Amino acid sequence: MxxxxxxxxxxxxxxxxxxxxxxxxxxxxxxxxxxxxxxxxxxxxxxxxxxxxxxxxxxxxxxxxxxxxxxxxxxxxxxxxxxxxxxxxxxxxxxxxxxxxxxxxxxxxxxxxxxxxxxxxxxxxxxxxEWKTGESAAGKTTGARCKVSSWTRIDGRAQPVKAKAASNYANAVLARMEAHRDGYDEAIMLNGAGKVAEASAANIFVKRRGAIITPPLSSGVLEGITRDSIMRIIRDDGGEVLEHDLDREDLYTADEIFMVGTAAEVKSVTELDGVNISSGSLGATTKRLQELYTKAVTGADERYLGWLTYL
Ligand SMILES: Cc1ncc(COP(=O)(O)O)c(C=O)c1O
Structure with a gap:
């Protein structure tokens, strides 16, 4: 987001x-x-x-x-x-x-x-x-309040979801508007099969029973570049990340939820449909990934210097 x-x-x-x-x-x-x-x-x-x-x-x-x-x-x-x-x-x-x-x-x-x-x-x-959104840089201790959207994420049979096309964003804008109208910060969208897809403009990760899970590309999400970076960072940090389908209930019972994207960077979800996630505060894994991501993008971690193109 x-x-x-x-x-x-x-x-x-x-x-x-x-x-x-x-x-x-x-x-x-x-x-x-x-x-x-x-x-x-x-x-x-x-x-x-x-x-x-x-x-x-x-x-x-x-x-x-x-x-x-x-x-x-x-x-x-x-x-x-x-x-x-x-x-x-x-x-x-x-x-x-x-x-x-x-x-x-x-x-x-x-x-x-x-x-x-x-x-x-x-x-x-x-x-x-200039567009500053960095949650960790802002020293925030709570994250986004989200709702599961009543709008279904567009389906690859109707529009190419892997294209970052303006037309796909009418669907995302509707979800974002509904979330704001209902008093939330952001929407999380399910796909046509009822599985978790992504936020309106960010991919989603869940920490559940110690494992970090993100919906697979076959769930109809944008193939996010931050998603790819975060998966690599988790693995380099000794963690495991799985790609498999998530149900709506898996979100409510998650230990942590975070959204990732170029604009959003790494942003925590601390409330979903009125249910507190991670006791309503920033989870330890989310916080660690925010720090590692910030180091990667700002050239402070030499393992990721290959991701940078100097002006
Ligand atoms: C629908 C959607 N999903 C995911 C993302 C994250 O993609 P990336 O990490 O490549 O910015 C975006 C980014 O704008 C997006 O619009």
């Missing part, structure tokens, strides 16, 4: 279709195809300050997922992965950020209405902004 409120997006420059433009000029036409039919794919990355300067966390994996998402939607991206990587560095530098969230977007633009996509209309942009 992201922070509880909407992120305040502010920057000097945005990269659009090959050049940096002032924030106020980064506009699209009202007949942009993506605006009508959700034909856009995107990524969310973070740049962190490290002892050797600002570095982007797992840049290659994010760009690979971006281009795979575009491929699933048959988008002819007019830039190479290397050009998008260069655009990301350029945009961060132009905004003089040392830490920020980064949002590359590829979308069908202008060139005709109707479901048929514009043949030459694929456009791209890179935005970045």
């Amino acid at each position: 992201e922070g509880a409120g909407a992120a305040a997006v502010k920057s000097e420059k945005i990269w659009m279709n090959g050049s940096l433009v002032p924030y106020a000029d980064a506009r699209v036409h009202v007949l942009t195809h993506a605006l009508h039919y959700s034909t856009a794919v995107f990524e969310g990355l973070r740049c962190y300050e490290t002892p050797k300067g600002p570095a982007i966390f797992r840049l290659d994996e994010h760009i690979e997922r971006l281009f795979n998402s575009a491929k699933i939607y048959s988008m002819k991206v007019p830039y190479s992965p290397e050009e998008i990587k260069a655009a990301i560095s350029e945009t961060i530098k132009a905004n003089k950020f040392t830490e920020c969230y980064i949002r590359p977007l590829i979308y069908y633009g202008l060139g005709g209405m109707g479901l048929t996509v514009p043949e030459h209309g694929t456009e791209a942009s890179v935005s970045c902004w």
Whole structure:
């Protein structure tokens, strides 16, 4: 999940279709195809300050997922992965950020209405902004209050859930809105088979009877890059992590629940549907993983330096 409120997006420059433009000029036409039919794919990355300067966390994996998402939607991206990587560095530098969230977007633009996509209309942009959500950095002792959503997580038979596509997020936004309306911070979604899938914008892990478990990719979740990083960190720390289906009841009886994602980082769930998890406070495993993750992303743990791309 992201922070509880909407992120305040502010920057000097945005990269659009090959050049940096002032924030106020980064506009699209009202007949942009993506605006009508959700034909856009995107990524969310973070740049962190490290002892050797600002570095982007797992840049290659994010760009690979971006281009795979575009491929699933048959988008002819007019830039190479290397050009998008260069655009990301350029945009961060132009905004003089040392830490920020980064949002590359590829979308069908202008060139005709109707479901048929514009043949030459694929456009791209890179935005970045400061977005601090780190729970451990904020010294919080309680985590998110969540509810199991009445909305089912979209099914891979209806839409490609492995694509990080804008269209998938209408489902997530409905879940998030419902959670907020009902007084919670975040939603946890079940899949069509009633098994635990993920939060609206984060993967989920549960500690139960000493084991750390996360739903498998076959549960219809996004193949999260933080999920992959956390699994590696748990194993390197001598722990075991299992991928198997979880029922809703497994959440209520969990010792700890935490959500992971680029925006959310490692965020604990300390209440679900009015039931206290981990006695309503941050669990020891969640806390340890928050510390280890922070070290990994900020270049303080040399085992993970290979995950960093310096600006
Ligand atoms: C639906 C969903 N699941 C999981 C994640 C976590 O993915 P990642 O760790 O690659 O940021 C996100 C991130 O935005 C997401 O939107």
